[in-house]
Amino acid sequence: MAEKQGCSVVVVVMIALVCIVLGVVAGGLGFMFFGVQEVSGDSPIAVDGDPAIATPPAVPTAGSAPDYALLYPIEESLRVEGKLEQKAVTDQVKNKRFELRKCYQTALTKNPDLKGEMSLQFTVSGDTGKVIAALERHTDIGDSGVKKCILDEVKSWKMPATKAGESVVKFDILMIPISSASADLK
Numbered sequence: 001m002a003e004k005q006g007c008s009v010v011v012v013v014m015i016a017l018v019c020i021v022l023g024v025v026a027g028g029l030g031f032m033f034f035g036v037q038e039v040s041g042d043s044p045i046a047v048d049g050d051p052a053i054a055t056p057p058a059v060p061t062a063g064s065a066p067d068y069a070l071l072y073p074i075e076e077s078l079r080v081e082g083k084l085e086q087k088a089v090t091d092q093v094k095n096k097r098f099e100l101r102k103c104y105q106t107a108l109t110k111n112p113d114l115k116g117e118m119s120l121q122f123t124v125s126g127d128t129g130k131v132i133a134a135l136e137r138h139t140d141i142g143d144s145g146v147k148k149c150i151l152d153e154v155k156s157w158k159m160p161a162t163k164a165g166e167s168v169v170k171f172d173i174l175m176i177p178i179s180s181a182s183a184d185l186k
Contacts, residue, residue, distance in 0.1 A: 068178040069105040073097050073171060077119075082167025084124055088160050089169050096157060097173075103149030104175045112177060116140040118147065119172045122154050129161040141175065 073093045080086045107114055118141055122134040134154040136147055150173075159167075 069101055069108050070174075070176045070178050071097060071101040071104045072174045072176070073100075074174060075171075077170070077172040079170045080167055081169075082124070083126065083162040083164035084159055084167035084169070092157060092159060093171060096153070099153050100150050100173065103146050103153060106149070107143045107146035108177055110145075111143060112179075114141065114143055114146070115176050116142075117172055117174050118150065119170070120150070120154060121168065121170045122157075124159045124167045124169065126162040126165045126167065129159045131155050131157045131159070132166070137170065146175075 075090060075093075078086065078090060078093065080089055104114075116139065118139040119137040120134065121137050122131045124130070125132050131154060134151045136151065139147060141147060
């Protein structure tokens with residue numbers, strides 16, 4: 001006699017009902033928590049459509065600092081010469097991009113129109129993994145403060161030690177100010 005394999009129809013239906021109930025409960029809780037979240041720290045979001053409850057964020061005026069500084073390491077430009085693994089460098093650049101972004105965000109408070117590309121090069125000690133030198137290869141960023149801040153940050157990085165001599169890394173970063181203010185507010 002052959003044995004039956006698999007779940008019975010009753011078990012499948014019970015599992016489906018449990019999933020549906022959990023989905024409804026989770027959705028309801030999500031909606032409840034969404035309804036009490038705050039916008040810009042001022043007031044709760046209007047769930048019932050009452051416009052008096054929700055306060056839209058202030059629109060920046062022309063010449064004010066942008067809402068967000070986008071600093072994007074261009075992964076396609078990353079080149080490693082030496083024994084250091086490219087994945088380790090890529091991971092480090094990704095993990096540290098927010099530190100580099102702080103340099104750019106600070107510069108944007110002084111010059112809201114600051115944007116451009118910066119090509120970097122740094123040398124990593126094979127014995128220690130520490131960055132022993134960093135320089136800008138090319139840039140169209142005119143702010144010496146942001147350049148110095150970014151280079152100082154890169155100099156603080158530590159990579160895996162290779163014990164096989166120095167490695168040279170080259171990569172580019174793109175810096176763009178992002179603002180919610182429309183250029184044409186008519």
